[in-house]
Amino acid sequence: MPHTVPGCLHPSNGRNAIDWNDGGLIAYGSHNVIFIVDVLRYKRIQSIEHHQSAINIVRWSPARSPFADSTKSQPIVASADIGGHISISNALTATQINQFSHPNTSVLQMFWYPWKDISRDFLLVLHSSSTVVLWNTVTGEKVWNHTYSHVPLFDFSVDPFSLRNVIFSSSGNKVLVCSDIALSEPASSGHLFQIASEDTSSTNSNIYLITYHKAYRNTVFIAINSSLYVVNPELMCCLSRVPIESNIVNWMPSSRRDALFAVHSNGATTFRLTKFEPTEEKKPNASFTMDKVV
Structure with a gap:
């Protein structure tokens, strides 16, 4: 039977403001808050409040390689708001890992960019100035950008x-x-x-x-x-x-x-x-x- 999660949405919480990971967790934006839902238990398990404006994009980090550090295996979620700020958060503890932005732009699309079988720390982002930036989510620095x-x-x-x-x-x-x-x-x-x-x-x-x-x-x-x-x-x-x-x-x-x-x-x-x-x-x-x- 289908289940409905109660809540309210902002007009900017569009189709990109929800994502489902391989572990059965859904992350979605409700105004400026990200809610984490365990679909197997039909239960909201966490809320993440690191944004000041409405969230328009939510993306789960891909599963880490078995060769990576096991202490970093907790689910990570990236989110962007209409103010152009990108936040990287631990989905279980709601701890913010990093936050960054490209000056005077909004975020149009994001994609976690895995590097071979080693790193899952890079985020490919399209900003509103037709600028594509590859971000290092750990340091918050740009690897490169192209306009x-x-x-x-x-x-x-x-x-x-x-x-x-x-x-x-x-x-x-x-x-x-x-x-x-x-x-x-x-x-x-x-x-x-x-x-x-x-x-x-x-x-x-x-x-x-x-x-x-x-x-x-x-x-x-x-x-x-x-x-x-x-x-x-x-x-x-x-x-x-x-x-x-x-x-x-x-x-x-x-x-x-x-x-x-x-x-x-x-x-x-x-x-x-x-x-x-x-x-x-x-x-x-x-x-x-x-x-x-x-």
């Missing part, structure tokens, strides 16, 4: 098969592809290309969802208006397009089968079985169909 002054950036998704590959959404229906993200040096200026070639001047053509497929390599889902585009970032081309409902606020690809979860604005969640048939390598087309199951 894309030639193009506005609003969101990004990291390739689950290769962390060097990152795709950013830009204005209109354009995306920026970077294939050289690394710990050692800043990213390059990347390659910009347009998703849809048809005239979209009469409607809003901005990208509102972008995420890598977790079951297929070099495959990205991009939502624009009432269409879902399947894009190959390596070839920088659109493979397929299917119509979708206009009230979908998030897509969550499955890593174990060719399927997608869709979250709707009315709180409903639907499950879609997809059939994706890539053609031979280096050919920019494919067959993609999607059927709603529940």
Whole structure:
């Protein structure tokens, strides 16, 4: 049976202000407080109060390597608020580990950036000035930063098969592809290309969802208006397009089968079985169909 956690939300506590880790814990923002919920016991176990303004992004740190220091194995959560401050906290003790910010910017997206099998201390952050920063969450210092002054950036998704590959959404229906993200040096200026070639001047053509497929390599889902585009970032081309409902606020690809979860604005969640048939390598087309199951 579904369970509801009581509480109130701020308009900025959007779809990015909730995250679920592998240990069965959910962290979500309620105004400027992070609540930690144990979903196995249906119980709120902790509250974290380190922000002065509403929280807009929450991200769990990935599980640490078995080779790492066992004293650092407690769950760590990163959170950002609309004032641009990023806080790193111990989810069980509610202790703040560090806090940092990039001057005069807000935080648009965050991703924990594991370094091989050793470190889980780095956070890749997109700031509102189209600046990408790799932060060291232990020291609170920038490892590197790169400003894309030639193009506005609003969101990004990291390739689950290769962390060097990152795709950013830009204005209109354009995306920026970077294939050289690394710990050692800043990213390059990347390659910009347009998703849809048809005239979209009469409607809003901005990208509102972008995420890598977790079951297929070099495959990205991009939502624009009432269409879902399947894009190959390596070839920088659109493979397929299917119509979708206009009230979908998030897509969550499955890593174990060719399927997608869709979250709707009315709180409903639907499950879609997809059939994706890539053609031979280096050919920019494919067959993609999607059927709603529940």
